[in-house]
Amino acid sequence: MKKVKDILSEKINAETHSIAPSATVWxxxxxxxxxxVGALLVTENDKLVGIISERDYMRKVALMGRASQTTDVRDIMTPNPLTVAPDQTTEVCMELMTEKRIRHLPVVENGKILAMLSIRDLLENIMEEQKHLILQLEQYIRGETY
Incomplete structure (x- = not known):
């Protein structure tokens, strides 16, 4: 099973985007x-303090009748989000995302933000691993060896 750092090294666009808690939701x-992107890291003095997602906007602004131009990010962000380390396995990340019903995991090492891992990143990895396994099994069945 791959680790988070393996997925990040293969990621085409590994750029991470963040916003201050004092910024507006707009x-x-x-x-x-x-x-x-579907989520942003919320940072203050280069420290991760939260995460804000499209889902947060829908649930905490749109459905509550708030105005995105006057509501601060800190008012709707998820504070102290779950994070993973680069050495974490993708399997553990998938279990965590499924169990907690989240779509984004910040990757942090020694307090430093490295990247954002999305459910899409994990699903793409699983599909590639399955394609490779199917190819190997087909070759085995045909008696091909490499």
């Missing part, structure tokens, strides 16, 4: 839209 949604 700014966060605009940044997510501009960068085509």
């Amino acid at each position: 700014d966060a949604i605009k940044l997510m839209t501009d960068k085509s």
Whole structure:
């Protein structure tokens, strides 16, 4: 089973985007839209203090009748998000995301933010591993050896 660092090394766009807790939700949604991401890390003095996602916006702004232009990110973010280390296995990450019903995991090592791992990253990895396994099994069945 692969580790988080393996997935990150294969990731085409490993850029991580963040926003300050004092920024408006409007700014966060605009940044997510501009960068085509579903979540942002919320940082203060280079420290991870939270995470804000499209889901947070829907549940805590749109459905509650708040105005995104006047609501601060800190008011709707998920504080102290779960994080994983680069040496964590993808299997553990998938279990964690499934159990906690989350789609994004910040990758942190020694307090330093390295990246954001998404459920899409994990699913793409699983599909590639399954394709490889199927190919190996087909070759085995045909008696091919390499």
